[in-house]
Structure formats: C-alpha cells, structure tokens
Amino acid sequence: MFRSHPGRAILGLAAATALTLSAAACGSESDDTSTGSATVPSASADTGLAGKVPADIKSAGKLVIGTDSTYAPNEFIDTDGKSVVGFDVDLFNAVGQKLGLKTEWQTAKFDSIIPGVGSGKYTVGVSSFTINADRMKEVNMISYFSAGTQWAAKTGSTLSPDDACGKKIAVQTATVQADDIKARSKKCTDAGKAAITIDQYQAQSDATNAVVTGKDEAMLADSPITAYAVKQTAGQLALLGEIYDSAPYGYAVGKTQTEFANVIAEAVTALIADGTYKTILDKWGVTAGAIATPAVNPPA
Template sequence: MHNLNVGRRAAFGVAGAAVLLLSLAACGEKESDQPGAGPSVTASADSNLAAKVPDAIKADGVIKVGTDSTYAPAEFLDADGKTVIGFDVELFNAVAQKLGLKAQYESAPFDAILPGVDSGKYEVGVSSFTVNAERLKSVNMVSYFSAGTQWATKKGNPAGVDVENACGKKIAVQVGTVQLDDITARSKKCTDAGKPAIKIDQYQAQSDATAAVVSGKDDAMLADSPVGAYAVKQSNDALQLLGDIYESAPYGYAVKKDQQAFADVLKEAVQAVIADGSYKAALQKWGVDGGAVTTAEVNPSV
C-alpha cells in the first residue's frame, strides 16, 4: 500500500510477473484463466459529469496519469513492455470514460508520482496510493478501493518467519510504501527489546522485492493484500501468504491540492461507475472484488 510519504503499498511487477506467467504457461495454464484476461471493461460517457471537468483538464481530451507500473495486479506492464495494464488501470479508464476523456499513462518511480502531481507534470496519480494524513497535506485524494497489508514468504516458510516477531530476519519491501513504515517500526520494537534488528531490504520496484523472496535472498515481504495474493497465485507454488490481512485502508486517486473541483467530479465519476456496474466488472475481471467499496469520498478521514 503506497503510503506517503509517498507511498502505498507494494507490488509484483513486470519482471517477476513475466517470469512466473511463463512458468505457469509451461505447466499448461491457459492464458484465458489468468486474472485480467478478456475484453476491456468500458463505461459510457456522462455529459453532465463531463461538463463539470475543469477546462484545463479536458482541453486536450486526455487525463495525464502518473503510475508506478511494477505493482501487479494493480498496475504493471503488459508483455510488450510498454502498455500499462491492471485493475487500477482498467478501473480508472472507466472513470475517465465516464468523464468523456481518455487516460494516458506514464510510468514513473512510485516516490516521484505525488511530487509530479503537485508540480503539474501529471493531472492525477493512479498507483494504489493508500490514503493517509501525510499525503492529504499535499494532494486531494478520491477513495475508490480498500486494501490492507499482508506478508508472503517462500512455500513452507523455510526461514521460520513469524509476522509478530521477525527480529533478525531479512524482509523485502518497496521504497516509499506504508509497508516500509510498518517494518521499520517493527524493527525498532525488536531493538528496543534487546533483540536483533530486522534487516530491511528496500527495492524501487515491487517486482524486485518479490523476486528476492522467490530466490531466497530475503525471508519474506510485505505488500498490499491484493498484490501479495496475486504474487502468490502467479508464483507456481513458490510463495505462500503469511498471517492475516491487517490495517485495511482506502486507495485514493491523487490530484493537486488546489484542484478541488476536479477531485469532486472524479468522486462523482467513481460513484457513477459503481452505479452502472462497470466498477464491479473491472474488479471481478482481476479477481480483486473483495476490496470493492460502495461509496467514493474526497479526502476521507483516516
């Protein structure tokens, strides 16, 4: 979950996803059985909502989106190495369509997206950003999904990782995420109690964090719950989830702090795709409908 300082969350990413999808294919797994297979979910434009989009946003017909495309199944690169896909992408495409616009994605490091929104480089950040008080100081956020944190380790937990006592273990996390804050706090508890610190390995891409656990370089990882579950499912039995999902919180689309009107119409567009069924269809297609919400909010209390 991307926190923020910046960030969110954690992911599985293109390199790891590609390797594990290939291994699944080698075992006879049909591509059509994979999450995300099938035609894209679409939503019809709403002229009333489109009229509310600020002129500066709709002038060129597109919404410029900053995203960290290493976070499957939320946002990651397709087999062509260029096209950004995932449930976050599919859902925001429907939101943009509801506003009569097209979403245009630009891949960026996770910790560069919110500064890019603030500077105007991106008109919106769509990257599994967990809504938290720190982020709300710099951007407006529109909630659209709910996720928690979950751990994953190698099948059989050969390192004997205990989520509640990981002192001395090697743990992988993505840079700038709420998981980094989480594991840092856990390590401090270890050292305060006179136990060995947790060795925290930070990775720019979630795919690299996942690969480090698969290879045995690290003992376990923390990631957003849909990301961890997807990584395990795609790992061809190399990984397993560890412990329960905890600290569930909303994901939010990020827009500039001075663009309240844009945030408001984004909220209405999310509510509209919830109402017309395209929201549910997008989440079900990717197998993440457990995180569905019924109401979108601007800057929800956290």
Template sequence: MRGKTGSGVRLAVAGAAMVALALVAGCGNGSTGSNSSSGPKSPAPKVTADKALSAKVPAAIKQAGTVTVGTDSTYAPSEFLAADGKTVQGFDVDLFNAVMAKLGLKAKYESAKFGVIIAGVESGKYTAGVSSFTINADRLKQANMVSYFSAGTWWATKKGNPSKITQDTACGHKVAVQTDTVQVDDITARSKKCVSAGKKAISIDQYEAQDQATASVVSGKDDAMLADSPVVAYAVKKTGGQMEKLGSIYEAAPYGYVVKKDQLAFAEAIQGALKELISDGTYAKILTNWGVQDGKIDNPTVNPSVTG
C-alpha cells in the same frame, strides 16, 4: 496499502529483477504480462460518457481531452507493464479508464518512480496520479485524493516457510520491502521493538521495485516480504506456488486518486464518475475481472478523514 510514506508507494516490470523472477517462478514473471494469465479474465467493459458529469470537468482539462497520468508501473495487479514492455495495464488502469470515459475523457499513462508522482501532479507534469496511493494525512496536505479501493498489508514467504518466520517473530530475520511504502514504516517499527526487547533487529532489505522484493523471497535471499494485500495475492499466484501468504491482512486503508490541490472540482467530478460506475455495476465487473473484488468500496470520497 502500498501507500508509500510521504509522497509516494509499489510487482515491478523490467530489467534484471524481472528476468530473475521469471527464472525462479518457472511460469512467467510475477509482474508483467508475459502470458495470458497475467492479465484480466476478459476485456474491460465499455463505458459511455455522462453529459451531466462531463459538464463538471474543469474547462482546461475538458479542452485537452486527455489526462496525463503518473503511475509506477511496477505494482501488479494494480499497474504494471504488458508483454510489450510499454503498455501500462492493471485493475487501476481499467478502473481509471472507465472513470475518464464516464467524464468524456481519455487517460495517457506515463511510468514514473512512485516517490515523485505526487510532486509531478502538483507541478502540473501530470493531471492525475494513479498508483495505489494509500490515503494518509501527509498526502492529503499535498493534494486532493479520491478514494476508490481498500487494501491492507499482507506478508508472504517462500513455500513451506523454511525460516519459520511469522509477523510477530520476525526479529533476526531478513525481510524484503519496497522503498517509500508504508510497509517500510511498518517493518522499521517492528525492528525497533525487537531491539527494545533485547532481541536481534530485523534485517530490512529495501528494493526500488516490488518484483525485486518478490524475487528475493522466491530465491531464499529474504525470509519474507510485506506489501499491499492485492499485490501479495497476485505475487503468490504468479510465482507458481513457490510462495505462500503469511498471517492475515491488517491495517486496511483506502487507495486514492491524486489530483492537484487547486483542482477540487476535478476531484469531485471523479468522485461522481466513480459513484455512477458503482451504481451501474461496471466498478464491480472491473475488480472481479482482476480478482481484487475484496477491496471494493461503496462510497468514494474526496479527501476522506484518515489517521496517520
């Protein structure tokens, strides 16, 4: 769960790290739309507005017509930049576009660092945050959240696992993780247990973008990485067999759309749109189109009860 800690979580897109991953992968980089296989199997299904649901949208948002969305576009296949380096794409994007269309609205995506998006929603800079946010107690204190997907943490290592690392034998190994994610808390706690047991601490390499963490594993700089399950599955696929999944998925939790704390009515309208998309099959089509159907949920909820 890219659920980042505190206010934000995320395979990144641009700069030297992207180039590095493209070089080591040998088949396009792991997070951008550099070739056709980086995107969905087919175009996103078209969605028509529901008048009853549209009527539930707060007047100011309805009048604007376009919802400004803050997103960390470095987290393939959830949200990442297309080959033009500008257009944000991913299953999160296709699904939220469908939600907005059901409400008679359009979405405009603005790339931002993960850790500042929720604050941006609360300040009014963004109308919503869509960035694979794991729903947790800290975030629920800051904003309204609407569940729409379920993801867990997964590990990955270089093909063949040359360092013989496992989730339970990581002491003394070098492990990559993206900053501000729940995975940072995870690996930090594991390292403390190593030290308490008289073993070497885990050497934790934190990267601002997930593609940098992926590249570090492919290059052999780090022995393994951990990230949200759909991101790891996508990274393994996009690195052309140079990485492999390690262990199994654990600690599954819901992703949530982020809406300002005083916009409960808008959150409820989003929930209603999601329920319609689930009912008419559009939701399943979008997830299947991106190969992330294992994360589907049946009952989107506004501010669900969570622990941690």
C-alpha cells in the same frame, strides 16, 4: 501506496515474472505510455459529469497519469513491454470514459508521482496510494478501493510477521509497508532483540523476486499484490498471517483541484451504480476490496 500488481499471462514462475516486470519498468519515468483502451470494459459517457470537468482539463482532452507500473495486479507492464495494464488502469480508464477524456499512462518511480502531481507534470496519480494524512497535505485524494497489508514467504517458512527480529525482509521503498517494517524493527531493538534487516526496492517486482530467490526471507505489500504474487509462483511462495491495517486507496490530484476531485468521486460512484466497477474488480479478482461510497479526502 499501501502498495501492490497483476494479470497478464505471465511466465509461470514468479522469478521470471518479477524479472520481466522489473526489466520492463525500471529506468523509464515517462517513456512508456498507453491508453490501455483495448483492455478497458466499456463505460458509458456521462454528459453531466463531463460538463463539470474544469475548463483547462477539458480543453486538454486527456488525463496524463503517473503510475509505478511494477505493482501487479494493480498496475504493471503488459507482455508487449510498454503498455500499462491492471486493475487500477482499467478502472481509471473507465473514469476517463465517464468524463469524456482520454487517458495517457506514464510510468514513474513511485515516490516521484505525488510531487509530479503537485508540479503539474501529471494530471492524476493512480498507483495504489493508501490515503493518509501526510499525502493529503500535498494532494487531494479520492477513495476508490480498500486494501490491507499481507506478508508472504517461501512455502514452508515458519517465520511469523509478529516475530521477524533478525530476519531479512523485502519491501518496496516509500510505501506504508516500509514504515511498518521500520517500526517493527524498532520494537525488536527496544526489546533487546536483533534488528530486522530491511531490504528496500524501487520496484515491488524486485522485492518479490528477492524472496523467490532466497535473498530475503519474507516480504510485505498491499494485500492484492501479495495474493497475486503468491498465485504466480506456482507454489514457491505462501501467505503469512492475516491481512491487517486495511485502508482506502486514493487517486491523487492537485491540492487546488478540489472541484476536479469531486467530479472524479462522482464518476466512480456512477461506475459503481452502472455495474462497471464490479465488472472490473471481478476481472482482476480483487472484489474483496470494493467500497460503496467514494469520498474526497476521507478521514485517515
């Protein structure tokens, strides 16, 4: 991903939220599944697009989707402890509706999803993946949203993202933010300053909780995720600096599934045209990341 998750009625304190999400999602790569149909705004089926779905996928009748459900408000575990919900879930469920296919969501570790798509374990990876050249070597990616990186720290912190040398910073593993903070730490040591202590977490909810509890001094994540985390902390966390390095999120499908990738792009375009796309983004408060034209493997 770039990477970041929201929107259930959470407990009010970020610490409780983060712990709840983490406990629900960790240790289960495929046990938690949900169609999420109850939360998806209705999207009209498109027989023309459904007719373009590859035969093997059409015969299966469903899309098996790998997602890291610790990334509110994009994808996270609902209050029932098993259903995967969020902005990404609503939007891709609507894609499935356009294509006449059911969706089956399977919780997975973030860094296992793209390999799982490549092996055929998942039909699609939907997990706030930032499109980049390395990922497009392994899978086809279809753009559908744009996000940047945003920092947060305890309210009142004077820490600057541009001068975090010697600080303890939380980040989710295998994200573009993990690469970002490693590069920042190298700049510190190259300048003769103390390295950044980088605490990497499998779940974004754990990274957020580390800042809330004071274990780490700041965190960085995808802009929707950080903004949502701040909102849920009832004043405990505040944003640091500006959003930077905006880039598109992409759905991941197999490298040989270019035809299917194009059909997914057409389905997102249809959702933009009929207003479903905007309805879903508005619901989750992420309208700022809307894009106008989905694309398969856009320049990274």
